[in-house]
Amino acid sequence: MASPNDAARASVERKGSKVAVAQMRSTGDIEANFETVASLVKDAASASCSMLFLPESFSFIGTRGSEGIAIADQLDGPLMGRYRQLARDHSIWLSLGGFQETSTEPNRLHNTHVIVNDSGDIAAVYRKIHLFDVDVPNGPKLLESASTAPGSELVVTDSPAGRLGVTTCYDLRFPQMYQQLRFRHGAEILLVPSAFTKTTGEAHWEVLLRARAIECQCYVIAAAQAGRHNEKRESFGDALIIDPWGRIVARLEDPLAVGIATAEIDLAALQSVRTSMPVAQHRRYDIYGDSGASDGRGVRSTL
Numbered sequence: 001m002a003s004p005n006d007a008a009r010a011s012v013e014r015k016g017s018k019v020a021v022a023q024m025r026s027t028g029d030i031e032a033n034f035e036t037v038a039s040l041v042k043d044a045a046s047a048s049c050s051m052l053f054l055p056e057s058f059s060f061i062g063t064r065g066s067e068g069i070a071i072a073d074q075l076d077g078p079l080m081g082r083y084r085q086l087a088r089d090h091s092i093w094l095s096l097g098g099f100q101e102t103s104t105e106p107n108r109l110h111n112t113h114v115i116v117n118d119s120g121d122i123a124a125v126y127r128k129i130h131l132f133d134v135d136v137p138n139g140p141k142l143l144e145s146a147s148t149a150p151g152s153e154l155v156v157t158d159s160p161a162g163r164l165g166v167t168t169c170y171d172l173r174f175p176q177m178y179q180q181l182r183f184r185h186g187a188e189i190l191l192v193p194s195a196f197t198k199t200t201g202e203a204h205w206e207v208l209l210r211a212r213a214i215e216c217q218c219y220v221i222a223a224a225q226a227g228r229h230n231e232k233r234e235s236f237g238d239a240l241i242i243d244p245w246g247r248i249v250a251r252l253e254d255p256l257a258v259g260i261a262t263a264e265i266d267l268a269a270l271q272s273v274r275t276s277m278p279v280a281q282h283r284r285y286d287i288y289g290d291s292g293a294s295d296g297r298g299v300r301s302t303l
Helices: 030-046 065-071 078-090 169-173 175-184 198-216 267-276
Strands: 018-024 051-053 093-102 109-116 122-127 133-135 141-143 154-159 162-166 189-191 219-222 224-228 234-236 240-242 248-251 259-264 299-302
Touching: 018 030, 018 219, 018 240, 030 051, 030 078, 030 259, 065 093, 078 093, 078 109, 109 154, 109 162, 122 154, 122 162, 122 299, 154 175, 162 175, 169 198, 175 189, 175 198, 189 198, 198 219, 198 234, 198 240, 240 259, 248 259
Parallel strands: 018 051, 018 224, 051 093, 154 299, 162 189, 189 219
Antiparallel strands: 018 259, 093 109, 109 122, 133 141, 154 162, 219 240, 224 234, 240 248
């Protein structure tokens, strides 16, 4: 795993701020995808946002897993370097929701969520744990594990907006992961950059995101791929920011449009929700236990 440098490890003041969530339609054209992201970054910076959240597969979506393996790069490689330069040029933090990173296996890559600070340094790295191997009735058949190696660590990191719990897409269906990020590791904002299929998105997208926000009393920021990428892939879209009470506080008018939606992250309001509904104090670990490792194994925390 690429380690954050000393600058990125430095303590970050968590005070809440204005942030932007992105909706885009990536394709197999790496340069066109970069230009789309550059435009979204410019829009977020112009709106005085401290951070922009981009979806899974922001830099590339092909028609076959082998295409992703062919273009995969290291985190210190030239493609990630261009995205880091965007953050540096616009003095904005970026959540790069799913990058095709080379792994130690020649036939599989990592689906890697990278947090970049406003100096262009890598602040945190999360490699997707839960891989999407499904055959949806009347929908697509996808086998992510054929071309992707799973990660093995939970990741939390501080940012100007708050303490981030870093996840990706299919992770959303595993609530224990989010409860660990919140109750064991102090997450205030849960990140769910995604490329949900149209079929599963219509049925489950909003309800799962709101459930994670409510049960964890966290903001949830869900950047989304939207629309048809190629003849084999179509994504649901509908990028959202949800507050700790489960209310949608940011959403694009068109769930398939390319663009951003913005919201203020209010950490005082978050604490008010947690104080008025103190579920953290009422958890019965004596009965149903705690699935997290109390010694901190399997967790990468960037402070």
